[in-house]
Structure formats: structure tokens, C-alpha cells
Amino acid sequence: MNLPEHQTLTESLIETLTWLPFLLEGFGLNLLISALAMLMGTLCGAVLAQARLSRPPTLRRAGHLLTELTRNVPTFVFLYYLAFMLPTEIRLPGGGEIWLIPGWVKAALALSIAVTGFCADNLSLALAAWREGDHGRALLIIPSWAGYGLIIVMASSTASVVGVPELLSRCNTVIAATGNTGMMLPVYALACAIFVLTCWPLIQVMDHLKRRMMDRYLRYPLATARGGRP
């Protein structure tokens, strides 16, 4: 390995661990981005789902068209789009008050478009089931939704490409700061571990919950939940 002579592999692992708090702070930003994306996306998705189930045909068609769009926009490109096209600050009309739009909010906005597509598809099915009185089936959306949230947590690492200081971006900062190529493997591996150790147990819980609910509420097997990933 490309280590300076005074540094062994063990030492470079220990050095990696000293950066753990800094990296975890970055992961906090990943969670924050994901939470905001889920919140905004779910609200927008709910509006679209309502539109798709509504009476007026134009509203229905608009709902379908918008869902189709949100499903097919690659969030990675949309992230670039928002980073370059949205101003970094907006002055509110009249008041003259200036609002800053930090990079992580733009990232959350970009990811929320994928959440919107997912929620528009799955909520409209859930809503329809609920209206038919099949409440158990409608409630199945909860574990799927939570599972999708974890996918968003992983997707939030793409925010690093536009300079948001989240986990992956901080990994690069650490590597650059130490100036040691031997640090790359342990640092990235640590980041992998943070993702796997957080997401895997949660996914297990969600899958378990989902199967329990399916066994309880459904008499026939069900294909996995639908919706484009970010």
C-alpha cells in the first residue's frame, strides 16, 4: 500500500477512526436531507395521488402526466440542475428579507422529485384501497414508504457532487486533508459500514413488518412495491 514509511496499516485504520465523529456529523446531514426530501415528496405525491383519483378528467390527466414526469427525471441530473439554476439566495418581494438556499436544501428538493413519483403511484393505490374499505391493504404503504426512505438516504450521498458536506463528501475531505492515498480504502470502507449498519437493520424490520401485514391482510401474494428509484 502507498503508505508513508512511518505508518502501518493499523495506524492508518486508527487514524481513520479518529475522523469518525467528523464523518458521523456528515451522515447526520444525509439523514436531514433525506427527511426533508421525504417530507416534501410525500406532500407533493399526496397532491398528485388525489388528483389522479379525482373526478375532473383534466385534473386526472394532469396527475398522471406529472407522475410520469417525476418518475422519469433522473435525480442526479436534477440535482445539478437545481444546484446551477436556483439562486443561492432569494429576496422576498416587498419585505426585502433575504433567504439563503443552502446546497443541502437544493439536494433535498432534487431528491423529493423521486419521492413524489413514488408516493403518487403508491398513495393513489393505497387511497383507492382505503376508499374500497380495504384498510389493511392501504396500510401496506407504510413499510414500503419507510423502505423507500432508506433508499433516499443512500441517494442523498449524491449531494457530494455539488459540494454538500455530507458523509461521502467528508470522506473526500478527510482523504485530501491527510494527503495519504493509503487512507482511501479504510475511509471509504468506514462510510460503507455506516450505511450498511444503519440501513440494513431498518430494512429488515420493514420487510418483517411488511410480511406480517401481508399475511394478515392479504389473501394472495403481492408483487413488490413499485416506483422508480432516484
Next chain:
Amino acid sequence: MSAACGMVWARLAGLLMAGGLVFAGLFMGAPAGAQWVAPASATAALPGDSERLALIQRRGSLVVGVKTDYPLFGGLNAQGEPEGLEHDLAADLARRLGVRLTRVSVTSANRLQRLEEGSVDVVIATLGDTAERRRIATLIEPHYYASGVTLFVRPDSPVREWSDLRGQTVCATQGAYFNREMARRYLLDLQIYNLPRDARLAVRDGRCAGYLFDHTAIAADLRQPEWAGYRAPLPVVLNAPWAIAISRKERGSAFDRWLGDTVADWHRSGFLLERERAWGLPASRFLKDTRELWSRQQADGTPMCLRGIDGQWPAACRNPAFVSSAEVSGLMQWGLRLRETTGIDLSIVYDPEDRRAFGSGLMMTLGLTLACIAGSLLVGLAGAMLREARWSLVRAFAAFSNVLGRMTPPLLQIYLLLFGIGALLAEYGLRLSPFWVAVACLSFYTGAGVMSALREAALVHRQTDPDYRIHPRRLASIVPLASGAVVAALINVAKATMMASAVAVPELLSVTTTIMAERGNVGVMMNIVLVLFLLLIMALVRLLGLIEQRLVQGAPRRKSVV
């Protein structure tokens, strides 16, 4: 341009020069070490229809306005003697004409005025080419140099690309024309200082990633002992071309053409590149690209950049910023007219270089997409088979890979493989290709999803046939059950291929960010690329839907599956 120059030098030069002092008769020979071939034809076949040229020959000397307040280009050495790259150019002009050289010190404020009065024949004084200045003077094409923006960084800085700076704090000085533009194009977070000195000290103290400034001024700073070890590692961007200027009245004259031919020869012979090196300037891409362009030959061996019957250079050899739609035809005319009438800067239409890059980016994206789809199917099928293998160790490995594949962000996987593992392999002289690393990681990530879909379908079969195993020969039995989820996974991988841009694979998104950083047409390019990707994905959805219907008779329309 020269506003960006060091203040100290300006003051020093002002003291010494006291206005437009003339170094009458100060003859300078060709700069030592310069090697070039003088084109005999250019000097021999001088048509005499230029008043100014006739005057120069009559008086036996060429009067050139040069700077003395702009180190490296036109400055003063330790003995107070004027010198610089532009002084060398002036000397070469006189040598080619076979006359004496007379240099006149000019400043940014008076250089064009001196031309207008007729007190100098030529101005070579860090003059940036603009449409405004073209109305006051005749600016010679091709341009002999271009100043741009670069970053002054600490010796230990890890910065290697402009894109490394996204979202980072970068120092700048107040009033620089490029601050806003650079922040917009490269997503920089600027920290503005009043004086260059303060900004440089901020870099020294690590308060910002680097100091954003004119590259010619940074080159001069880097020669100061105080900043030994400091660097300017980034390519010079936002290039503003510099032109030699002569009087407005001489437009299209033999003098104009002779100067243009001479500059073209400076590029072709490598004289400018050689002088740039000699003055310790950082290697500019402008000179390298221009030399490459002007040395290009047509099929019959004649140079591509030859003057037409109208005396103009072909549009392909000129800077598109100074070409108008009336001078060209075809796609270029259409694109330029659009820019002139609407302000929409579709450089991928009018600029042949951008058009080629964009086209190859598009092909690269299509190639990535196909490779990722094939890779995902392969990984998914292999994974599903291994997961059902006889040996428990193999099964455990497949299960573990599946979790790893699904639970780590693909971008992180790409970094881990390309840089982490790549650093290990580099020890053995092996280099990983970013393209195939991206394909492998995205296939691994999506393959995990395909694998789960195949296994769920196999579970259904196992209810009737407990010995059912997934096998390539039994695909027909599994496709109808798994196709929906598999197609969804494949569409998802197509939506993720642009992640390869993070490791500099020149696909569509990465080419687009390069073009817009160079041209500044951020809005247009971003809209185009977003719509283009949307259309690509929608076409793929249709295509995969059709294939699915072919494979699975009576497959449900892909929408209303739970």
C-alpha cells in the same frame, strides 16, 4: 485586463516612466534562445496598399506601444530595463520588416488613444478583444494570447480540478469582473477581500481553498520568493483573448493582413509557446489549442486556416465570440443567428468542437446505459444462481454481496473501487478504467435488485415444484413472474448512469458541465441536458415495455401493478 495587474508594479512603473516616455532608437535583437523559421513569402510579398506600412518603411523604424507595468508581458527588470513577452513580439515584428524597433510605453488608459493619434504604429499591450474596442481600433486576428482565471493555492493543496471546488470557500478580490461568473459556473462560495495581498494571506492561513485571480498576475506572484512552493494547478479558464491593435483606418489593409499572417506564423512555428515558457508563464491551453488548430492540414496538405478571397480567416479558425452569422453558413449560421436575435447561446450547434464533444458524450451515455443494463442482468442472474448453490459458503457470499450491493450508495461503491482498491492495484501497475468501474458498481447495485426479483419468482415455482432451481435454460419459466420488477430495476440503473460523471467519465452530463463552464451558457445547457435525459429515459421505458410484452404474452400494462 490590466486592472488585474499588480498594483505595486503599476506605481513603480508610473514613477519611472512619467507618462509616455519614448525609448527612441532602443534596438532590441531577437530574444536569446528563440528559434523559429521566418516565412519568406510573408515579408517578400508585401502589397504596398497600406499608408502606415509605407510610412514605417520610409522612416525605417516600427513604433510599438508596449507596457512597462505588467511584469512578464511588459515590465521592468531589476536594472529598470523594459522587457517581457510582448516586447519580444514587438522585436520580432521589426525584425521581419527589416526596420529598427522603437518602443513607446503605454498604459491601459492611453494605449488606444496613442493609436488614434498615430503616434504609434502598433499596440501590443495586454489588450483584451471586445466588440467595443473593435469599433475604436483594428484588432488583429488570430489572437496572440489569452488571459484567464486560475487559482493560487498552498503547496499542500489537494485541488486538481475546478469541480473539486464545488461548495468550497474560495478567496477573491473585490471588483474582479470574473468573480460572479466563476461562482455561477463552478458553484464556488466566494469570500471577498479588498486587496490581493489580504486574499493571498487568507490562503496562507488556510481560510479558503485558494485565491481566484487573473492567471498572468498569479504567475508573477508565484515568482516571488515569499510564495515559494505555492502553485496554480488548475487549468486557466474564462479565457479573454488578447489582440494586437492598429489604427481603425488600417482595417483590411496589407498591414492588417501582414500582422495577422505573422501572428498565425507565431502560433504555427511554436514561437509563442516557446516565449511563454521562456518567461516562466504557466502553460496556457489557449496557446496549445490555437497552435493545434492553426497547424491542422486539409486532405491535400494545405493548411486548414488560410485566408479566403475576402481576406478573412475561415470561421472554423476564429473565436466564435467574434464571428457573426453573416460571415458563415449552415448550422453555424443558424446557431449564431439564434444567439444574435434571442441571446440563446447554443454553442453545441454553432461551435464544431462543442458539437463533437456533445455528440460523443451522448454516445458515451448510450454505451454506459447498455453496458449497465447487460451488467445488471448478468449480476442478477449469477447472484440468484449462487444464492441457491449447493455450498453454503457460496450461498453466504451471495447473500452478503446482495446486502452490500443494496445497502451502500452506488457512488460510494464507485469511489471505493476506483480509488480505494485502485490505490492497492496501482502498486502492481494495474489501472482501473473509470468507465468499467462505474458499470461494475451500478450493475452490482442494480443486480442486487434483479436478484431479489428472480428469487421471489423462483419461490412461486417452488410452491408447486420444491426442487425448482434458477438456471439460464429455465429462464422462460421465470421471466413472466419477474419481468415487472426487473424492468423497473433496469430503468432505475439507466437513471443512474450519469453518476459516472463523478469519476470523470466523459458522458453527457460531464461534457455538459464542461461546455457550460467554458461558454457560460449554464441555463441553456442545463435545460437541454435535463430534457434530453428525460427523453432518453422515456424512450427506454417504452422500449423495455415492448420487449417485455414480446417476451411475456399478455403482460399487464406497466403502470397499475401494486
